[in-house]
Amino acid sequence: MGNEALREVAATDFDLARTLDSGQVFHWEKCGDGYAGAIGSEAVYVKQRRNRLHFAGTTAEVIGNYFALDHPLAEICRSFPKDPPMRAARDFCRGLRIMRQPRWECLATFITSSMKQVAHIRQISQTLRTRFGKRQRIINCEANSFPTPSRIAKLTEQDLRACALGYRAKNLLATARLVASGEADLEQWRELSDEALRAGLCDLPGVGVKVANCVMLFAYERLRAFPIDVWIERVLKQQYFPTKRKMTAGQLRSFSETYFGDHGGYAQQYLFHHARVASGRQAIAVNRRYPMFDRKKGRAIHRIA
DNA sequence: CTCCAGGGATGAT
């Protein structure tokens, strides 16, 4: 893996490993001292050395755009609310950027993500890519592009079920057909307002509000979009409403849309990554040991003896 | 409003 084959680009205020491990993208694999993956149809190898990215397979422009190296990260972090959980998340997530992913592969991957955990989403993504995408070599690594909408549209539900998609197979197939036929024009949807884009995405089979918000944030650069999954729900309830007995989904949604501001999606990603990586395991372990704490409700179980 | 399909990784025992 000679360095002479690699080109370089400056990447200040960026943490490649953290960004790839933050639950927004699922197909990059460790290879040597870097990562192999695909950006759209191009196989790419990339590794980080301090404030530079060394890469092969594409151009500096594509790398910079994909990893959003132009996002003013310091300014974005300054726009976060000044509260303890947000500060802790911000300090923990230095260099984490919200990427600009190709729309179709992001949408398709998040359709397969419902009711799945990160490790499993990664496995499904790899299976779809190795079976139906295009295999390429890059440096000494292998990378597979995500299958196009028309490629998936020609498959059967059984083909997809064989990739461990379960009931998601039907949804991915139906959405692939809508996109392949042009009935759902993902590129055109760039023009839509946040509300119209969310509505359009939610009309697709297998896409609810949570998945729609992920796609808006990770593939349409709608940096206000605030996906609420169980991790974020836990964080919001525990950190922001610790005494409130009951918070409805609607209350959490309106709070998150107003409180976190213009870069709410970044705030969400930082809170999510911090909760999942830093405190996730501990919280679960502690809860096993001390069942006085109701992990689901995020508060102590009070017993009146 | 409630209930639950469906399934592989994960961690506890």
Added chain:
DNA sequence: ATCATCCATGGA
């Protein structure tokens, strides 16, 4: 080796 837990959408 077995067992409980994680999880979002859509339909009953």
